[in-house]
Amino acid sequence: MKMVEAIVKPFKLDEVKEALTKAGVQGMTVEEVKGFGRQKGHTELYRGAEYTVDFLPKVKIQIIVPDDKAATVVQVITDAARTGKIGDGKIFVSNVEEVIRIRTGEKGPDAI
Amino acid sequence: MQTRIPNHFLAVVLGFVLMLFSNLVFGAEDAKAPEPAKAEAAAVAPAPPAAAEPAPKLPTYFTATSDDPKKPPVWPDPTGGASGVWATPAGDAKGDVPDKLSIQDVYDRMTHNLYSINYVWALVAGFLVMFMQAGFMMVETGLCRAKNASHTAAMNFLIYPLGCLGFWVYGFAIGWGNWWNGPVPPGWYPSLGPGLSVLNEGWGLGAAVDAAGKATGAFTYGIFGTKGFFLTSAVNDVAVMVLFFFMMVFMDTTATIPTGAMAERWSWKNFCLYGLWIALPYCLYANWVWGGGWLAQGGINWGLGHGAVDFAGSGVVHSMGGIIALAGAIVLGPRIGKYDSQGRPKALPGHNVPMVVLGTFILAFGWFGFNPGSTLAGTDLRISFVVVNTLLASMASALGAHIALSFKGLKPDPTMMCNGMLAGLVAITAPCAFVNPVGAAIIGLVAGVLVVYSVFFFEGKGVDDPVGAISVHGVNGLWGVLSVGIFATGEYGAGWNGVVREEMVKLYGSDGVRGLLYGDFSQFIMQIIDCATVAVFGFVMAYVWFKISDLITPIRVSKETEIEGLDGPEMGTLGYPDFQLHSGSKIVE
Numbered sequence A: 001m002k003m004v005e006a007i008v009k010p011f012k013l014d015e016v017k018e019a020l021t022k023a024g025v026q027g028m029t030v031e032e033v034k035g036f037g038r039q040k041g042h043t044e045l046y047r048g049a050e051y052t053v054d055f056l057p058k059v060k061i062q063i064i065v066p067d068d069k070a071a072t073v074v075q076v077i078t079d080a081a082r083t084g085k086i087g088d089g090k091i092f093v094s095n096v097e098e099v100i101r102i103r104t105g106e107k108g109p110d111a112i
Numbered sequence B: 001m002q003t004r005i006p007n008h009f010l011a012v013v014l015g016f017v018l019m020l021f022s023n024l025v026f027g028a029e030d031a032k033a034p035e036p037a038k039a040e041a042a043a044v045a046p047a048p049p050a051a052a053e054p055a056p057k058l059p060t061y062f063t064a065t066s067d068d069p070k071k072p073p074v075w076p077d078p079t080g081g082a083s084g085v086w087a088t089p090a091g092d093a094k095g096d097v098p099d100k101l102s103i104q105d106v107y108d109r110m111t112h113n114l115y116s117i118n119y120v121w122a123l124v125a126g127f128l129v130m131f132m133q134a135g136f137m138m139v140e141t142g143l144c145r146a147k148n149a150s151h152t153a154a155m156n157f158l159i160y161p162l163g164c165l166g167f168w169v170y171g172f173a174i175g176w177g178n179w180w181n182g183p184v185p186p187g188w189y190p191s192l193g194p195g196l197s198v199l200n201e202g203w204g205l206g207a208a209v210d211a212a213g214k215a216t217g218a219f220t221y222g223i224f225g226t227k228g229f230f231l232t233s234a235v236n237d238v239a240v241m242v243l244f245f246f247m248m249v250f251m252d253t254t255a256t257i258p259t260g261a262m263a264e265r266w267s268w269k270n271f272c273l274y275g276l277w278i279a280l281p282y283c284l285y286a287n288w289v290w291g292g293g294w295l296a297q298g299g300i301n302w303g304l305g306h307g308a309v310d311f312a313g314s315g316v317v318h319s320m321g322g323i324i325a326l327a328g329a330i331v332l333g334p335r336i337g338k339y340d341s342q343g344r345p346k347a348l349p350g351h352n353v354p355m356v357v358l359g360t361f362i363l364a365f366g367w368f369g370f371n372p373g374s375t376l377a378g379t380d381l382r383i384s385f386v387v388v389n390t391l392l393a394s395m396a397s398a399l400g401a402h403i404a405l406s407f408k409g410l411k412p413d414p415t416m417m418c419n420g421m422l423a424g425l426v427a428i429t430a431p432c433a434f435v436n437p438v439g440a441a442i443i444g445l446v447a448g449v450l451v452v453y454s455v456f457f458f459e460g461k462g463v464d465d466p467v468g469a470i471s472v473h474g475v476n477g478l479w480g481v482l483s484v485g486i487f488a489t490g491e492y493g494a495g496w497n498g499v500v501r502e503e504m505v506k507l508y509g510s511d512g513v514r515g516l517l518y519g520d521f522s523q524f525i526m527q528i529i530d531c532a533t534v535a536v537f538g539f540v541m542a543y544v545w546f547k548i549s550d551l552i553t554p555i556r557v558s559k560e561t562e563i564e565g566l567d568g569p570e571m572g573t574l575g576y577p578d579f580q581l582h583s584g585s586k587i588v589e
Helices: A010-022 A067-081 B007-025 B039-043 B103-142 B146-176 B194-198 B238-256 B268-277 B279-289 B298-302 B314-332 B353-370 B383-407 B414-429 B437-460 B469-487 B502-508 B521-552 B559-564 B567-571
Strands: A002-008 A029-035 A042-046 A049-053 A056-065 A089-095 B202-209 B215-225
Touching: A002 A010, A002 A067, A010 A056, A010 A067, A056 A067, A067 A089, B103 B146, B103 B238, B103 B353, B146 B215, B146 B238, B146 B268, B146 B279, B146 B567, B194 B238, B215 B279, B238 B279, B238 B314, B268 B279, B268 B521, B279 B314, B279 B521, B298 B521, B314 B414, B314 B469, B314 B521, B353 B383, B353 B414, B383 B414, B383 B437, B414 B437, B414 B469, B437 B469, B469 B521, B559 B567
Parallel strands: none
Antiparallel strands: A002 A056, A002 A089, A029 A056, A042 A049, B202 B215
């Protein structure tokens, strides 16, 4: 099993969710997060004076999928979340040791 | 019934109505005979038109004195019963049967109605001004950060009762205690009735004496009043209560201005002391301009225009507030993080822009009480000009701020445009009754541009003003006072502050308030003197006060409190507990 964590632009969340649902993903966890990448945030003006926004708001989507579906999910997210501009986000894929469904006690891919 | 009234009777009644409006309320317009303007003139009534009989007996509401010394004094009048006759079917027991009434009876009823219109107008306008407290709260709170929202809102809240307490205890007496002895033109008549004649004690330089060598209570240079402390029985009069309420809500406007410039770092205890002190500088200066003091007397004493002219308080209310705010911001110093290590200003964005815009609308709405209400007379028909001038100035100033921002290559920051609209309202407050609509629009446009440059100027000089109060109220208040001396047309304000100059009457038909563009340069000089007075007096008073009060209880919160936000440590209540990232655990220490 793989965990796919995608950090995307907040306004792209709905598109990503719909694309993933179409691709057969049954569940996901979403967090509102803040962060920066190579751009190190940006500056804004307020009443004529500058200020720096260090941490930009992003949305983090967390999905657990069977090994064979990981590549598809990554592709779906990449297609749905891309604008081609700076700040589109990142996707991290990692191994998951175990998944347990609390209600039934099922384990492994069945519990996803 | 109506048909039974003879025509000539109606004509006489109509004549009386006209006389009352033109001779009494706007008496100065008709004051052709230039007499030396003396305070006692207020009490001398003009001769009634039907003065056929010798030595006519005048009603008490003309003379403000009791005609029978054996009876108790007519004023103060706690029920309004001495102010004409309340026209009910019972009335003065004669009933309102027209053919049973003498002309005197009709006159009594008309006079009472005149007061009624003026009372209702002044009171309702005062209610609108009171509502401006809500506008100030929203503008100032919206422009500060979320972690200080509760504290900023609470300052705007508690200044209302604290300021009112000071005004009731000592402020009103200092400011308006000698109001009746202020300079007035011949034939002048108070719009709220002669009940205000009880406000007749004060202190100043050069006490005036009557023929018998007795002090009249008037002074060549009035400094402060001394009657009306705690509104005790000596001023137990219906008219005094109207004046008290109206002037109280004006003072609370001044009082709440510094809370914006000093927000996000002012300690609560020091603020509370300030709330009790603010009536002192405010009411002293208000006495000089509005209470018949030495600035109002500048026209009589020095021949400078009509003395200091400030219709609704660009100087008295707004400059004073803005200049106290400047002194406070200087004593406090900038917020942590406002300037970087090279001293360059950094933005600390306010947390709720829609709140700022709503507050601005509430203030603009309240201003329609602030300016036209300052006639203290719904029967003064100039109120329509005052309203339109106020409107046009605020329109022009909001656009002016937009233009100035675009000119500087900036986007139309809504908080700056709101400052722009308020700046225009502040600026038009002094000249609103004396200028024409074109003049009002120009005054507003200048105010809108001025406020943008002023905000950047003070920020560049290291004065941290989170809401722009110094620029909006201080700078544009001074501009408003000056603009009277430039744009006043002379159509209105004949005999203002007791000045009726023969040469002006000869030139223009009447001596209205006139700026330098309309032929009276001396008015401009007097306005400069007024500006200099409020700037120096207000700043010195406030600077000394903040330094002294800092010794009693520190004026600034600790560094830790400021970084955490004042809501928890100072107020014990977070403005937005659900959105706060830190736990606020310091509250329960």
